[in-house]
Amino acid sequence: MPNLTAVDWLIMLLYFVFVLGIGYALKRHMKTSMDFLQAGRVLPAWICGLAFMGASLGGQEVIGMGASGARYGLETAHFFGIGAIPAMVFVGLFMMPLYYGSKARSVPEFLRLRFDEKTRALNACTFAAMTVVSSGISMYMMARLMQALHLFDGFFREQGWAPEGIFTFSILLSAAIVLAYILLGGLASAIYNHVLQFFLVVAGLLPMVLLGLRNIGGWSGLKASVPIQYMHEWKGLAHAGANPMGIEGIGLGLGLGFVLGAGYWCTDFRVIQTAMASKNIESARRVPLIAAVPRMLFPFLVILPGVLAIGLPTPRTTTVIRVVDGAIIRETTVVSPQVEQGRGLVPARTDPATGKPMLDATGQPLLDYDMATPNMLLHFLPTGLLGLGLTALLATLMSGMAANATAFNTVFTYDLYQSYIHKGASDQHYLAVGRWATVGGILLSIGTAYAATHFNNIMDTLLLVFSFVNAPLFATFLLGMFWKRATGHGAFSGLIVGAAAAMLHHGLTLPIEALPGIHGGWIAVLRHYPSDMAQNLWTAIFAFSANFIVTVLVSYCTRARPEAELVGLVHSLTPKPEHAHIAWWKRPEALAVAVLLGAVALNIFFY
Amino acid sequence: MSLDLRIPMGLMFSLIGMILSAVGLATRGNQALYARSLGINANLWWGLVLLAFGLTMLLLGQRGQRRIEKERQLPPVKGDARRGH
DSSP, rough: OOOHHHHHHHHHHHHHHHHHHHHHHHGGGGGHHHHHHHHGGGGOOHHHHHHHHHHEEEEEEEHHHHHHHHHHHHGGGGGTTTHHHHHHIIIIIIIIIHHHHHTTHHHHHHHHHHHHHHHHHHHHHHHHHHHHHHHHHHHHHHHHHHHHHTHHHHHHHHHHHTHHHHHHHHHHHHHHHHHHHHHHHHHHHHHHHHHHHHHHHHHHHHHHHHHHHHHTTHHHHHHHHHHHGGOSTTTTTSSSSTTOOOOHHHHHHHIIIIIHHHHHHHHHHHHHHHTTSSSSHHHHHHHHHHHHHHHHHHHHIIIIHHHHHHOOOOOOOOOEEEEEEEEOOOOOEEHHHHTTBTTTTBBOOHHHHHHHHOOOOSSSBBOGGGGGGHHHHHHOOOOHHHHHHHHHHHHHHHHHHHHHHHHHHHHIIIIHHHHHHISSSHHHHHHHHHHHHHHHHHHHHHHHHHHHHOOOOHHHHHHHHHHHHHHHHHHHHHHHHHHHOHHHHHHHHHHHHHHHHHHHHHHHHEETTTTTTTTSSSSSSEEEEEEEEEHHHHHHHHHHHHHHHHOOOOOHHHHOGGGGGGGSSGGGSSOOOOOOOOOGGGSSHHHHHHHHHHHHHHHHOOO | OOOTHHHHHHHHHHHHHHHHHHHHHHHTTHHHHTTTTOOHHHHHHHHHHHHHHEEEEHHHHHHHHHHHHHHHSSOTTTOOOOOOO
């Protein structure tokens, strides 16, 4: 394993200095709670757009996308294609005028304006808890990654510290930096740093992808070295058995495009907050559209490393015998068993108890797909560039944490503290609460990260519960924004029934090759899915439909709010955004058409 | 927020670019080091790319910053909405 040299450390240090420096430069603008929690709503569209993208690009996503690329091939690109692009266009054109124009300060607050107090309370509580847990889990994942890569081992030996401390060191270092820059500059600082992190990810990962492609013999070389279905997004989607993910076209389209993708991009305050910080309504509408452009190109950066890692030759233990000046020199390169039993650069997964590679039901070694992208970095980048690549990985972790922390402090301050704990205090008081909420949220996340080391299943269970809560959310927003008859009682009961439907579906189905329990089937197994991805998609579809139907039924049985109260909250009752003064090619609609054309072109290219 | 982000960003990438290309220059011909990157002096080339990117950002940022300063000196007349950029 490579040791980091002074140059690698210097690059990492330089990045930390700039991150904190930006926070420090923004400090003097933090005068009101709006400056701190909403970045004063003065930022230009391009910054918010790249931050919109950056906020969704946490460590979990970068590592996870590489892992999916190695496991499923380019089909993962669907997450970017159907999953994200139309949803981003939709939120920009139709939902953003309502979010931004309603003057709501957060997504839960929009639910109070549109529906009622109880819907907001339900959403604010589950969302706040989710940000804490998901930030804790991404901290945990990244700390485990740092341990697995042995990058800090040399540094720890020099200092005479025990190697067990690497886990704590990684968590505390990243948490301290994120906390410092958010306390200094609030949401503005987080947004600026999302942009910085975004460019850093490109700078750190692109040379690895280029070198990997060159090594494997270009695009045609890659095609020749991986199974044919790895390279196609659409072929084989007509039948569930013919593609690596085991999802048929209808399930994929409905599930990814409409429910999962739209649910995340249109309702998750962690990304929406960056758009709501922009300077005016046209900018806010352009933000998701600007973000869609890099989002389309990111498969090359985050999925391709995984596909390349599978396609490259597996390292073997080799002995080279050379004769130099009559002396015979044997050079042996020793490769550990988990690397030799892996596929390409993806190592086999080892059992932590026995240290031996784990096997699946058919006797094949289980692969540790999460190591695909990190191993590519280690394999191709020389000292110097390696420091940059590693800094990029750290940056994605911090980006994800910061998005969670700034969403948590806003929802806590405005939706929980100001609404239920202490009403009508001075703005300075809420500014202080916002700062303390940041500290509290990050401390809770650190606690969660440590809890994950002891109770692995509890964390998985919590994430699962949140996925039940989130799955039906998009139906509530869709009905709330586009159907004026929807009522608060309808929305509230729809959310609860939708989450229950998700739970029920999960309890009754099971992916093939999994045992009943955390993976599903804990009530009874009525149906088997070919992969857990297919199961997740169908869970989301059931939850969405249940919420939709119940919200409509209950809304018809309860009294609707007068139309005058819904102006600015429902699409049909809101005046169209006025943009006659903007040149036609700068209008959000023109940008949306360009983005959609680009998405279609990319899908044709990868057919 | 009267700070054009492109200035610190440009500065950071210029510095990283300079460090990488300096390392690349100092380690020219070191085949053991660049065996990993297929014999390409990746530090030098990528350092130069980042340096060019950083300097471009810095240049654009300084122009943007000047515009911000000018706007602050002459507050816009009410009703005259700023158009585009």
